Amino acid sequence: MGKKRILIVEDEMDFARMVGLRLESIGYETHIAGDAYSGTREILQGEYDLMILDLMMPAGGGFSILERIQNYPAKCTVPVVVVTGKTIDDEVKETSQKYNVAAIFPKPYDNKAFVRKIKSLVPP
Amino acid sequence: MGHMNSENNMLSSEKNKFGKEIRVSNDRKRRTEDEAIEVKQVEEMHTLELEKTIERLQLEIAELRWKGEALRESEKRFRNIALSMVVWIWEVDEEGVYTYSSERVNEILGYSPEEVTGKSIFDFMPPSEARRMEKRFKKIVGQKEIINDLESWNRHKNGDRVCLVTSGIPIVDERGVFLGYQGVHKDITEQKQAEEALREANRRLKKFDRLKSDFISMVSHEIHTPINIMREGITICLDGLAGDVTEMQEELLNDTLESVERLDRLVMDLLDLSKIEEGRIQLRRNVVDLCRIVTKIRKDFKKQANSKNLRLQANIPEDGIQMYVDKDKIIQIFHNLISNAMRYTKSGGTITLNVQEDTAFVQCSVSDTGVGIAKENIPKLFSKFKQFGHVEGSGYKGTGLGLAIAKGLVEIHGGKIWAESTLGKGSTFHFSIKKLPIPDTTVESKDMSKDGHLADTVDERSSHG
Numbered sequence: 094m095g096k097k098r099i100l101i102v103e104d105e106m107d108f109a110r111m112v113g114l115r116l117e118s119i120g121y122e123t124h125i126a127g128d129a130y131s132g133t134r135e136i137l138q139g140e141y142d143l144m145i146l147d148l149m150m151p152a153g154g155g156f157s158i159l160e161r162i163q164n165y166p167a168k169c170t171v172p173v174v175v176v177t178g179k180t181i182d183d184e185v186k187e188t189s190q191k192y193n194v195a196a197i198f199p200k201p202y203d204n205k206a207f208v209r210k211i212k213s214l215v216p217p
Numbered sequence: 218m219g220h221m222n223s224e225n226n227m228l229s230s231e232k233n234k235f236g237k238e239i240r241v242s243n244d245r246k247r248r249t250e251d252e253a254i255e256v257k258q259v260e261e262m263h264t265l266e267l268e269k270t271i272e273r274l275q276l277e278i279a280e281l282r283w284k285g286e287a288l289r290e291s292e293k294r295f296r297n298i299a300l301s302m303v304v305w306i307w308e309v310d311e312e313g314v315y316t317y318s319s320e321r322v323n324e325i326l327g328y329s330p331e332e333v334t335g336k337s338i339f340d341f342m343p344p345s346e347a348r349r350m351e352k353r354f355k356k357i358v359g360q361k362e363i364i365n366d367l368e369s370w371n372r373h374k375n376g377d378r379v380c381l382v383t384s385g386i387p388i389v390d391e392r393g394v395f396l397g398y399q400g401v402h403k404d405i406t407e408q409k410q411a412e413e414a415l416r417e418a419n420r421r422l423k424k425f426d427r428l429k430s431d432f433i434s435m436v437s438h439e440i441h442t443p444i445n446i447m448r449e450g451i452t453i454c455l456d457g458l459a460g461d462v463t464e465m466q467e468e469l470l471n472d473t474l475e476s477v478e479r480l481d482r483l484v485m486d487l488l489d490l491s492k493i494e495e496g497r498i499q500l501r502r503n504v505v506d507l508c509r510i511v512t513k514i515r516k517d518f519k520k521q522a523n524s525k526n527l528r529l530q531a532n533i534p535e536d537g538i539q540m541y542v543d544k545d546k547i548i549q550i551f552h553n554l555i556s557n558a559m560r561y562t563k564s565g566g567t568i569t570l571n572v573q574e575d576t577a578f579v580q581c582s583v584s585d586t587g588v589g590i591a592k593e594n595i596p597k598l599f600s601k602f603k604q605f606g607h608v609e610g611s612g613y614k615g616t617g618l619g620l621a622i623a624k625g626l627v628e629i630h631g632g633k634i635w636a637e638s639t640l641g642k643g644s645t646f647h648f649s650i651k652k653l654p655i656p657d658t659t660v661e662s663k664d665m666s667k668d669g670h671l672a673d674t675v676d677e678r679s680s681h682g
Contacts, residue, residue: 105442111449118458149438178441180434183501200445201481204452 096122097215098140102132102155103147103176112145112176119208120217129153133161141171143215146194148177148185159192169193172214176200176207304401305381308388311397313338313354325381325404327374341371343378361387364400380409430497433488440484447477479616486618489549490601493625500543500629504655507538507547507579511572514551518559527562529555531570538574541653546626553619554583554646560615561644562587578632578649585645590638598636599624623648 099121103109106127113123124139126132130152136144148155155175162168175189178200189197196210296319298306305325308317314337318330326333326341338354339347350369357364364385371379385400451474453459455467462470492498515531522529551570558568566586573580590598597603602617623646627634631651638644 105446107446108442108449111446111453114453114458115449115456118456178438178445200441201448204449204456 096120097142097217099123099143099145099211099215100126100132100135100139100141101145102126102129102135102150102158103145104128104150105147115204115208116211119212121211121215129155129157133158136162136168136171137165143211144171144173145211146173146175148175148179156188156192159194163192174198174210174214176202302401304403306399306401307333308399309338309397311358311395313351313358316397317399325373325402326371326379342369343372346370358398361395363387364398368405378406379404380406426495429495433491437484437488441481444477444481444484448474448481451477483616483618486616486622489622490618490625493622493629498546498625498629500546502541502543502653504539504541505544505547507540507542507572507581507650508533508535509537510544510547511551511570511581514548514555515570518555521559522568525559525562526564527559528567529570530567531572533570533572534574538572538579539655540579540650541655542630542650546630547650550623550626550648551581551583553623554648557615557619557646558583558585558587558644561585566643575649575652578651580647580649582645582647584643586643589640589642590636590644591640592638595636595638599634620646 097120099116101109101112101116101123103112103125104127106125109125109127113125116123124135124141126135128151132144132146132150132155135141136158146155146158155177159173172195173192175185175194175197177185177197179185181197181199185197195214198207198210302319302321305321306317306319307315307322309315315334318333320330322328322330322333333341339351342350346369353367356362357367364383367383369381369383371381373379381402382405383400383402385398388396388399390396451470454462455470455474489498511531511533515529518529555568555570562568562585568586569582569584571580571582571584594603599620601621603620604615604617624634627648627650631653632649634646634648636644636646
């Protein structure tokens, strides 16, 4: 069996690369999508075990991806971890619940807790 | 004697005759005199009557003249009042046609009273307003209602818009027949324009405020993005994910990371303070147990206290204290005060957290056995960018905003914050939080997601205070 695949949807390439580096160091395979459009395309066409999602991005926010994949039940089961610099207000919480988001990490977050959460959702 | 007698007789007869004549004449004379007296009496009576009539007439004339004068006087008084009044006094018939107008109309609408009289009140309004007001007027006339502060837009002779506020009462004659209305128009255009200007200013202020908030959150995002990348990059190197790290490199990376954290704190604090100062902080109150929060805070700081060889103790009621507060803000207050205490307390010192319930407030305090604050500096403690005292190796540097933020957060919770200190002995920062009635519904459940994990992860934000 190959490595578990994680899709990182994040417009800050440097940050995405570093998150990827960290996750690859513990045995995952990562792929980066730089905006909501390519994020949607990737999650629909590729095979991923988990998606890390930024909320504030060009071409529609992170939630727009979740909305678009609602018509594809197979894709809706992929666990989603939101990582955002946005304030976690009630609206973000409610939308996250609506789309079954597994966890929200506000930036800056504790790397150990982050890694722990990813591992618990999809063991490498 | 006989002769004498006859003579006498004759004489007497003559005398008699004469006497008779005299008598008759006398009678006539008397009668005439009587008549004359009678006439005179009648005349006198008539004269008297006439005099009385004249007197009465004179009185009546005098009264009439007096009444006339009084009327003129009252008319004059009324006219003077009408002239001196800022309001425009008018009378209209049942159709709303002016039957009287005071001079003031000149200043208000630019027309003379003569120009106005005979015209309808609706003739001076723009068409749509006239239609609206005609409906209102018909209803008012139908009910013979008192007109009370009725506002309408009118056109000045020069075309300007004039807002009038109208009050009036129905005119009814002595037989109870309704004749129209009398009352006053008052020009409130300036007031209306001021109100409009105020509303406009308010709209612009709100727009500006929104722009500023948008700007601040944009700046916040833009600053945080590079900070997060720096932090992530340094952490990856420190974790050895980019290859082996020498001891020297590790030290430099740790120093850099500390500066990055400080920059991040400064940005966060500035944003928080600007929100507090602009009153933009919205409390998200929930029902929480304050004692549990303080226990958790103590646990969070334990490691940091141990590393500095500080004792961190807490005196809190065992039963817990249910409060309706913004949990995150309360944590931030304690966080800022404890960070402060740690910064100014030497190794081996003690920091004590106290929580006590009062009737209206919960009293909290953070005490240390640190360097203390000079008396003259105590009043300046809660100002921005004021830092007093220095302790060697006191860990991370403060932003100079922590106490100002704590003060703001305490105050929006309806409490007070103050400090006591003795130089060389230590300081105590007290604050009170107002107790609000606990809502019936369990609001806390809203904060926790159904399966709990959302709320959990939110708390895992790395410390920034």
